[in-house]
Amino acid sequence: MSLKVYNSLTRKKEVFEAINPPYVGMYVCGPTVSGESHLGHARPFITFDVVYRYLMYLGYKVRYVRNITDAGHFEEEGREAEDKISKKAVLEKLEPMELVQKYTNLYHWAMARFNNLQPSIEPTATGHIVEQIEMIKKIIADGYAYEANGSVYFDVEKYNTDFSQKGLPYGMLSGRVLDDQIDTTRELDNQEEKRNKSDFALWKHAPPEHIMRWQSPWGEGFPGWHIECSAMSNKYLGDQFDIHGGGMDLQFPHHECEIAQSTVCNHKTPARYWLHNNMITINGKKMGKSYNNVIKLSELFEGTHPILTQAYHPMTVRFFILQSHYRGTLDFSNEALQASEKALRRLWEAYEWLMKQNFDAQVTASDKSLDEKTATQIREFDEFMNDDLNTAKVLANMFELSSVINSIKDKHIAVNAISGATLQMLQQQMKIYVEDIFGLTGERRADDGKLDGVLQLLIDIRKEAKQRKDFMTSDKIRNELAALGVQLKDEKDGGVSYTIQ
Ligand SMILES: [Zn+2]
Secondary structure: OOEEEEEEOOOEEEEOOOOEEEEEEEEEOOOOOOOOOOOHHHHHHHHHHHHHHHHHHHEEEEEEOOOEEEEOOEEEOOOOOOHHHHHHHHOHHHHHHHHHHHHHHHHHHHHHHHOEEEEEEOOOHHHHHHHHHHHHHHHHOOOOOOEOOOOOEEHHHHOOOHHOOOOOOOOOOOOOOHHHHOOOOOOOOHHHHHOOOOOOOEEEEEOOOOOOOOOOOOEEEEEEEHHHHHHHHHHOOOEEEEEEEEEHHHHHHHHHHHHHHHHHHHOOOOEEEEEEEOOEEEOOOOOHHOOOOEHHHOOOHHHHOOOOOOOOOHHHHHHHOOOOOOOEEEEEEEHHHHHHHHHHHHHEEEEEEEOOHHHHHHOOOOOHHHHHHHHHHHHHHHHHHEOOOOOOHHHHHHHHHHHHHHHHHHHOOOOOOOOOHHHHHHHHHHHHHHHHHOOOOOHHHHHOOOOHHOOOOOHHHHHHHOOOOOOHHHHHHHHHHHHHHEEEEEEEOOEEEEOOO
16 A cells, blocks of 8 residues: 555656655745744645655655745735845834744744644755855756846746757646746736746846845845745755645746756756645635735634634644645635534544553454444555545544544443454554644643643533522633633533633
């Protein structure tokens, strides 16, 4: 049974074969740290964290490179090319590197709360200006880029003409033919300098007022956005590596340009397998400033965006994202998140009870069909993951297994209905999947359930106070907990749930 992944480059599911097993090189486009990450960013980072964890589970030694874009990402709408970092630094009255540090710290904080593992290398664009300049020099020397007024542009038409013959046309990833691409690069600035509208900038001349600038053979300037990923992936993962990941929105132009740049230098596509996650919509709408629905991660965790009816724990968000296949669309709504919150709680309850049990491997199953069904559902974890990383199907199985666990716990099913060997396998695989591969424990496990116990005690005391009409005590518990960031919510069924901010 081998891992198959959907390769955006060939538009097919393919068996994953590492170039140099057991080593795997994986590059994922990281954030532009000109502002705080939002809900849309959470999906690629969680998706590729699980890819990273799963590859390690399969025994690969993975070098995971995820960059920080701290220069070179242009504002697309402006007349003049302006680096996003430079622009925001002026707005916030900060040194560019101060701004970069502020948002990098916030980003790392959010990644840790999501329980995402740190990448093996996290290179920055500003730390690799030399490598970018070297790569641009090579592209010019090979005849696929030209200088104009201190800026350097990639010659897309020439590239397409020459490399189409080698089966590496421009547009091979996004499926766009060159004619479509005219006017779609959205680099509205300095069009007159370009030979063709589809050409893109490798280096931009910095006007006097531009604060981020470096010396180059073409004068003082700053790098284009696409070149950083080509230069850094090449430096740390070589001429061709295994997996390149990112959101679907990066396929064009960013990844298309990366492929063209690296192909000129190395005569092959930089990565063999290109994996792209789909986008998140909010209540059925695309996320965008015009809809006022861009939810920053701190707002999500604190429940402070107007769209939100409550705060959401990072583990709830992580679980919500893994509940759908990464290539499918995912619609955010308060109802959907609340459903995920409840489902995750149920899974945790079953999981924590299961982990405390000692099963005897000698016990044979009194209910053979339940035993077999359970064993099959456990084995399917790997099968589903090997089929293009279908976390959604694994979680669906986990739910059914949680029901069985809860039934054993509540003594509706005898513990010996299922064999000791199967129950031991259940313990082992649930531990691997819930903790190691899906990373769903994170903060929750840190207190080992003690906080839950204390909160449950307070909820019980409040309930008793209400029953004897001691509303002063019941209100006090609710209000003081709220002041500590714990929101109690009375459910329709008479139960009480809570969220911790
Ligand atoms: Zn990139």
